[in-house]
Amino acid sequence: MIIHHSQVLQSGYEESNRGWYSTVTIIATSMATIQLAHEVIQICHEKQRYFKSLFNIVQISAIMINIACIFFGIFWDQELDGRRERISRSVVAPAFGTFLLFLQLVYWLLLFERTSFYVTLLVQSFLDIIYFLFILLIILLAFAITVFVINKNSFEHHEFNE
Numbered sequence: 716m717i718i719h720h721s722q723v724l725q726s727g728y729e730e731s732n733r734g735w736y737s738t739v740t741i742i743a744t745s746m747a748t749i750q751l752a753h754e755v756i757q758i759c760h761e762k763q764r765y766f767k768s769l770f771n772i773v774q775i776s777a778i779m780i781n782i783a784c785i786f787f788g789i790f791w792d793q794e795l796d797g798r799r800e801r802i803s804r805s806v807v808a809p810a811f812g813t814f815l816l817f818l819q820l821v822y823w824l825l826l827f828e829r830t831s832f833y834v835t836l837l838v839q840s841f842l843d844i845i846y847f848l849f850i851l852l853i854i855l856l857a858f859a860i861t862v863f864v865i866n867k868n869s870f871e872h873h874e875f876n877e
Contacts, residue, residue, distance in 0.1 A: 740785060743781075743785055744782075744785050747778055747781050747782045747785065748782070750778050751775075751778050751779070751782065754771075754774060754775050754778060757771070758775075769838075770818075770819075770822045773815050773818045773819060773822070774815075774819055774822075776815055777812055777815035777816050777818075777819060780808055780809075780811060780812035780815065781812045781816075783808065784808055784809045784812055821834055821837075822834070
């Protein structure tokens with residue numbers, strides 16, 4: 716979570732916070748690098764078995780996305796007329812990285828006896844309805860694309876007077 720705190724600090728960046736922001740970025744980068752090294756060691760030991768677990772894939776994805784967010788957060792500054800400006804960037808990657816971190820939190824709930832039953836129940840329920848969700852996705856995409864094409868066609872043939 717400290718990785719995303721550095722992103723929050725970065726969005727409210729001021730010259731007076733430069734030292735604090737740099738410290739948090741260094742700590743977040745170090746923690747993410749240590750986690751990545753640990754996952755690489757696990758991949759070396761387990762080989763293909765590592766990628767058979769959904770939670771391992773979530774964990775390595777979260778780490779990689781967080782490292783990318785830190786990297787681009789550090790290097791996407793630019794100097795204009797002696798002022799430091801931020802290049803606007805998407806918030807999708809940090810949001811997805813945060814979502815994956817919360818999925819890791821759910822995985823850690825397996826350690827506790829009272830919550831492990833519910834996590835297992837949720838995972839098994841999701842696995843049981845995955846084919847239904849796939850069919851539902853296809854149906855929703857069919858309607859969404861149909862409405863998109865109809866709307867696009869109607870805007871091209873009509874002029875709006877203001």
